[in-house]
Amino acid sequence: xxxxxxxxxxxxxxxxxxHYQTYRVSAHPTERILDxxxxxxxxxxxxLGYRMSCGHGVxxxxxxxxxxxCALACQKLVRxxxxxxxVLEPLPSFKILKDLIVDLEPFFEKxxxxxxxxxxxxxxxxxxxxxxxxxxxLI
Amino acid sequence: MNLKHDVVIVGAGLAGLRAALEAxxxxxxxxxxxxxxxxSHSGAAQGGIAAALxxxxxxxxxWHMYDTVKGGDFLTDxxxxxxxxxxxxxxxYELEHMGVPFNRTADGTIAxxxxxxxxxxxxxxxxxxxxxxxxxxxxxxxxxLYGEALRKGIRVYAEFHLxxxxxxxxxxxxxxxxxxATGDVHVFHCRAILLATGGFGKVFKTTSNCFANTGDGVYLxxxxxxxxxxxxxxxxxxxGIYGLGVLISEATRGEGGIxxxxxxxxxxxxxxxxxxxxxxxxxxxRAITQEIxxxxxxxxxxxxxxxxxHLGKERLQEKLSDIxxxxxxxxxIDPVKEPIPVQPTCHYMMGGIPTNLDGQVLVENQDIVxxxxxAGECACVSVHGANRxxxxxxxxxxxxxxxxxxxxxxxxxxxxxxxxxxxxxxxxLERIQHLKGRKTGEKAAALRAVxxxxxxxxxxxxxxxxxxxxxxxxxxxxTDRYREITIDNRGSRFNxxxxxxxxxxxxxGLADVILASAIARKESRGAHFREDYPVRDDxxxxxxxxxxxxxxxxxxxxxxxxxxxxxxKPRVY
Numbered sequence: 001x002x003x004x005x006x007x008x009x010x011x012x013x014x015x016x017x018x019h020y021q022t023y024r025v026s027a028h029p030t031e032r033i034l035d036x037x038x039x040x041x042x043x044x045x046x047x048l049g050y051r052m053s054c055g056h057g058v059x060x061x062x063x064x065x066x067x068x069x070c071a072l073a074c075q076k077l078v079r080x081x082x083x084x085x086x087v088l089e090p091l092p093s094f095k096i097l098k099d100l101i102v103d104l105e106p107f108f109e110k111x112x113x114x115x116x117x118x119x120x121x122x123x124x125x126x127x128x129x130x131x132x133x134x135x136x137x138l139i
Numbered sequence: 140m141n142l143k144h145d146v147v148i149v150g151a152g153l154a155g156l157r158a159a160l161e162a163x164x165x166x167x168x169x170x171x172x173x174x175x176x177x178x179s180h181s182g183a184a185q186g187g188i189a190a191a192l193x194x195x196x197x198x199x200x201x202w203h204m205y206d207t208v209k210g211g212d213f214l215t216d217x218x219x220x221x222x223x224x225x226x227x228x229x230x231x232y233e234l235e236h237m238g239v240p241f242n243r244t245a246d247g248t249i250a251x252x253x254x255x256x257x258x259x260x261x262x263x264x265x266x267x268x269x270x271x272x273x274x275x276x277x278x279x280x281x282x283x284l285y286g287e288a289l290r291k292g293i294r295v296y297a298e299f300h301l302x303x304x305x306x307x308x309x310x311x312x313x314x315x316x317x318x319x320a321t322g323d324v325h326v327f328h329c330r331a332i333l334l335a336t337g338g339f340g341k342v343f344k345t346t347s348n349c350f351a352n353t354g355d356g357v358y359l360x361x362x363x364x365x366x367x368x369x370x371x372x373x374x375x376x377x378x379g380i381y382g383l384g385v386l387i388s389e390a391t392r393g394e395g396g397i398x399x400x401x402x403x404x405x406x407x408x409x410x411x412x413x414x415x416x417x418x419x420x421x422x423x424x425r426a427i428t429q430e431i432x433x434x435x436x437x438x439x440x441x442x443x444x445x446x447x448x449h450l451g452k453e454r455l456q457e458k459l460s461d462i463x464x465x466x467x468x469x470x471x472i473d474p475v476k477e478p479i480p481v482q483p484t485c486h487y488m489m490g491g492i493p494t495n496l497d498g499q500v501l502v503e504n505q506d507i508v509x510x511x512x513x514a515g516e517c518a519c520v521s522v523h524g525a526n527r528x529x530x531x532x533x534x535x536x537x538x539x540x541x542x543x544x545x546x547x548x549x550x551x552x553x554x555x556x557x558x559x560x561x562x563x564x565x566x567x568l569e570r571i572q573h574l575k576g577r578k579t580g581e582k583a584a585a586l587r588a589v590x591x592x593x594x595x596x597x598x599x600x601x602x603x604x605x606x607x608x609x610x611x612x613x614x615x616x617x618t619d620r621y622r623e624i625t626i627d628n629r630g631s632r633f634n635x636x637x638x639x640x641x642x643x644x645x646x647x648g649l650a651d652v653i654l655a656s657a658i659a660r661k662e663s664r665g666a667h668f669r670e671d672y673p674v675r676d677d678x679x680x681x682x683x684x685x686x687x688x689x690x691x692x693x694x695x696x697x698x699x700x701x702x703x704x705x706x707x708k709p710r711v712y
């Protein structure tokens with residue numbers, strides 16, 4: 001099927017204002033929105049900027065706004081948007097670096113501030129610490 | 140810009156992070172990663188990590204070692220397998236102490252489940268040896284080790300791509316990297332480099348690997364003259380989501396899932412009477428492909444069914460929640476009610492950069508490159524031989540990552556700063572300018588797609604001389620065409636178009652090494668199955684392949700397998 005994409009474009013180094021660019025892609029209903037983005041970049045316009053890696057919702061690289069909702073482009077399928085134009089925009093509230101790529105440094109800074117590691121004053125036992133099912137659920 | 144660190148670790152997956160934690164207390168360590176560390180592909184590992192803890196049933200490291208050796212079809216170096224199996228319990232307790240939330244047994248110890256090729260009493264029956272955190276074991280270990288790296292304040296250069304290794308007279312001088320955000324090319328001056336750059340499944344069309352798995356570190360080592368080991372051994376995981384290649388963990392079968400063909404037969408009973416669906420991956424992938432070839436794919440098509448419906452909703456939710464979600468999203472199927480269409484998907488590279496037991500990179504005759512180390516999937520210790528067992532990979536990463544980090548620290552005092560040459564980045568800058576300067580030509584993506592098709596067709600689960608040779612000619616012609624490619628994007632910031640083009644050189648180079656090694660090995664062993672030589676031939680081929688770059692293509696030579704405890708015998712399950 002033919003899909004229409006309207007994609008947020010902005011290169012703050014050379015442009016003063018963002019604009020939207022439209023692309024037409026032919027895709028199978030079971031393909032991911034990420035597959036369409038790749039087809040655009042690989043076949044039509046290599047200047048389009050977005051992040052991606054694992055392609056199946058584990059790494060989180062391709063988080064973006066899809067028709068107004070924050071989602072991963074690799075977890076949304078073409079058939080979810082049948083008959084609609086798909087609008088792709090960068091995640092809200094982050095500084096835009098290029099097109100769909102945002103500055104995640106403030107996010108990772110908050111991760112750092114959280115001190116995301118086990119802080120324990122007790123020496124660990126020789127083997128594993130014992131935990132019951134109820135304690136696991138609390139984690 | 141020139142940057143200076145004692146140690147630069149390339150790759151921030153489990154191997155790189157674990158080594159970094161070891162080295163950071165004793166040296167100035169920098170971690171370089173193509174993606175943000177927590178987005179590394181280790182995070183996609185689902186099923187678990189093996190260790191003979193004996194929490195569920197009696198177990199021993201000797202059984203684990205034997206399974207690893209037999210799983211690798213006796214190409215496994217047995218001294219490495221012994222270290223892996225012996226050190227496994229310590230590695231698990233260490234992870235638990237760092238806070239990895241493993242599933243638990245009723246009495247609060249770490250829960251364990253069955254996995255392919257892991258057995259009790261030297262092959263008698265399947266054993267519960269796999270520690271796991273639901274089906275996101277890699278994810279939680281990656282997050283935990285990253286947390287530890289933050290605790291130690293390790294310097295991370297995220298979204299930096301390795302472009303060149305600077306090695307002079309067999310000594311590490313530094314490396315050249317590309318900063319994606321700015322397009323700047325940086326020279327890192329260092330005393331030691333650890334390559335932990337992962338696999339290169341993107342050589343194939345259907346793969347569970349992420350887009351970043353393009354084997355840059357392995358290719359650059361090859362380009363620097365280091366011979367690559369056992370590159371013909373490519374693991375195809377039996378259960379990728381049909382059409383997409385996304386992994387459906389072997390844990391599904393560990394929890395009791397069953398493979399069915401179109402007639403409803405549990406066909407693995409015929410191929411592996413003892414372990415059935417829990418036979419090692421190479422065997423199960425071949426069985427699925429044979430069923431499909433015999434016309435017993437579902438509806439006569441190229442997939443079989445993985446049936447989990449009898450496991451029940453609660454067990455799927457508790458033990459296999461992520462993969463249940465993948466199946467719902469990508470196939471629109473509820474695994475509680477319907478079987479899952481699956482086909483083999485390229486998953487893991489047994490081969491790579493040869494190292495000794497301490498991660499030091501080897502050239503010929505066991506000589507080392509001073510200051511160069513490798514660990515994880517990019518390395519070949521060789522602890523996985525001709526076929527890796529499930530759950531031995533995460534284990535390999537934390538066991539050999541740690542060992543390599545320790546060795547690196549030990550050696551650091553004797554590793555001196557070698558002065559940088561003037562403008563060592565010049566070669567890379569020229570290459571980038573050249574790519575950006577060409578106005579017309581084919582695009583990298585088009586050539587990559589042809590390469591992935593060719594490798595899938597001729598060099599996957601079954602191989603034979605004619606197909607492999609044809610594939611090699613095709614890869615040669617693609618390599619010629621590659622010299623004339625063009626890119627759309629001539630900008631400097633987040634230019635992934637340029638990186639696609641640079642990565643393709645690695646992929647094509649590695650594809651050629653895989654093919655050359657596969658053509659030469661005239662026997663079938665582990666994941667390398669030659670239809671024209673269907674039998675394992677220990678007399679002529681119980682040896683590791685080494686492929687060294689020359690101007691006329693890879694020069695192949697061989698080295699013996701380290702056999703300590705287990706004499707090779709026929710491999711039946």
